[in-house]
Amino acid sequence: MNWQNLYKEKLVSLEDAAGVVKSGDKIWLPGATSLPVDIMKKVDARRDQLHGVKIVSGLVFYPFEFLKGDINNNIQYYSSFLGPVERAMLKEANVNLIVNQFSQLAQVVQEKHTCNLAIFECSEPDENGYMSYGPAGSLANAKAKELAETIIVQVNKKTPYVYGNDAHIHVSEVDYICEQSRDLVEVFSIAPDDDESKIAAFIVDEIEDGSTIQLGIGGISDAIGKFLGGKKDLGIHTEIFTNSMVELTKTGVISNAKKNIHQGKSVIVTAIGDKRLHQFIDNNDSIEARAASYVNDPNIIGQHDKFVSINSTITVDLTGQVCSETIGFTQYSGTGGQLDFVRGARYSKGGKSFIALKSTAMTKNGIASKISCALQPGTVVTVPRTEVQYIVTEYGIVNMWGKDIQSRVKAMISIAHPDFREKLTSEAIEAGLLFKQKK
Numbered sequence: 001m002n003w004q005n006l007y008k009e010k011l012v013s014l015e016d017a018a019g020v021v022k023s024g025d026k027i028w029l030p031g032a033t034s035l036p037v038d039i040m041k042k043v044d045a046r047r048d049q050l051h052g053v054k055i056v057s058g059l060v061f062y063p064f065e066f067l068k069g070d071i072n073n074n075i076q077y078y079s080s081f082l083g084p085v086e087r088a089m090l091k092e093a094n095v096n097l098i099v100n101q102f103s104q105l106a107q108v109v110q111e112k113h114t115c116n117l118a119i120f121e122c123s124e125p126d127e128n129g130y131m132s133y134g135p136a137g138s139l140a141n142a143k144a145k146e147l148a149e150t151i152i153v154q155v156n157k158k159t160p161y162v163y164g165n166d167a168h169i170h171v172s173e174v175d176y177i178c179e180q181s182r183d184l185v186e187v188f189s190i191a192p193d194d195d196e197s198k199i200a201a202f203i204v205d206e207i208e209d210g211s212t213i214q215l216g217i218g219g220i221s222d223a224i225g226k227f228l229g230g231k232k233d234l235g236i237h238t239e240i241f242t243n244s245m246v247e248l249t250k251t252g253v254i255s256n257a258k259k260n261i262h263q264g265k266s267v268i269v270t271a272i273g274d275k276r277l278h279q280f281i282d283n284n285d286s287i288e289a290r291a292a293s294y295v296n297d298p299n300i301i302g303q304h305d306k307f308v309s310i311n312s313t314i315t316v317d318l319t320g321q322v323c324s325e326t327i328g329f330t331q332y333s334g335t336g337g338q339l340d341f342v343r344g345a346r347y348s349k350g351g352k353s354f355i356a357l358k359s360t361a362m363t364k365n366g367i368a369s370k371i372s373c374a375l376q377p378g379t380v381v382t383v384p385r386t387e388v389q390y391i392v393t394e395y396g397i398v399n400m401w402g403k404d405i406q407s408r409v410k411a412m413i414s415i416a417h418p419d420f421r422e423k424l425t426s427e428a429i430e431a432g433l434l435f436k437q438k439k
Helices: 003-010 014-018 037-045 084-092 102-112 141-147 194-204 219-230 243-250 275-281 338-347 405-414 418-431
Strands: 026-028 053-057 075-079 095-097 117-122 130-132 150-155 168-170 176-179 212-215 235-241 266-271 287-289 307-312 315-317 352-356 360-363 366-369 390-393 396-399
Touching: 003 176, 014 037, 014 150, 014 176, 026 141, 037 117, 037 150, 084 095, 102 141, 117 141, 194 219, 194 352, 194 390, 194 396, 212 219, 219 243, 219 307, 235 243, 243 275, 266 275, 307 338, 338 352, 366 418, 396 405, 405 418
Parallel strands: 026 053, 026 117, 053 075, 075 095, 117 150, 150 176, 212 235, 212 307, 235 266, 266 287, 307 352, 352 390
Antiparallel strands: 130 168, 360 366, 390 396
16 A cells, blocks of 8 residues: 555544643643644643543643643643743642653653654645654654654654654554644844843854754853854854854755765754744755754764864852852753753863853842852752863853863952952852962
């Protein structure tokens, strides 16, 4: 039977597809811009008929009712990474964070959070019957496909067809197909402020032509993208492909010509951006989507010469402990791939890793330093000080690699906001991190 007939044979309504979900099911669900919203809304509407259903996903962009609290244990939700929606629902007690590094996510899913049912959003099939997982489905869909006994696909005609080893599923591998098209969620670039632009300038000065880069999203990352316009032959090996990377590719700054592996290809896990990005990655053979277990593997990252990792953080202590996922005991995001890429850059010949943050933040008690002598109770260390290389604020850039404690403390104080440097110095002396200078 040809794939077209198979497709018709497996085609069901959204309601019938949602009806496949039964009590006790363990479901893998891709998140972000590959979240199958329409079928999950139908599943959500059935939550009172279900019991003991477990959903594993991450960075969901839709506020399903089951996220708002589920005292009857109808549907329990587990997230590999918190986004704005999940963060807003944390107090409802039905968002459970899975502690993981993305390089290990497939293994974690297999060993600790296995699934018997996978629900994917996909593009329309190509001429050979292969459907693409779209902008964000490569994170761990391949592992879920391997584990699941039943696979449901929602075909969205507006989902871009993304190439890559871990980016497709064939009609013959699917049990049920339903169709519902809608525009993908757009994430727009953030205009950088003056401090973010200063931070970006410090980092870009350290990036050589021919480097391969990993870059996140947000104001600092967008600023860096704008400042990279004068570079040549950059490569991309990144967890997130962003709006700024689209422009840099179109202008030839990103060519991927100097990469040691995957020459000519921007290797990504997810693509998060606006409609222009979705159009750019559609049927673009210069984009290669692969699973996080591959892209985030420090040993794979380290095969690129001059690899540059750039990430933002929430706070750093005076010895260089980087804290990017909690504010005290309050969970903000997750580990994600930050530590993976910091380590990978260290394995790279000529590699560099940068951790960026503004020196201060506005709190309910006024302006506070984001560089602290001691971490607030409950604060989670995302990147140990032993792994950290460059730390950057709007006041400068310091290389922490291999420094002794006193040198580290002095370096961190030098890039703190001037209004807090005296206080940080006094606290460091009192804590025994600095020796008081003899007169």
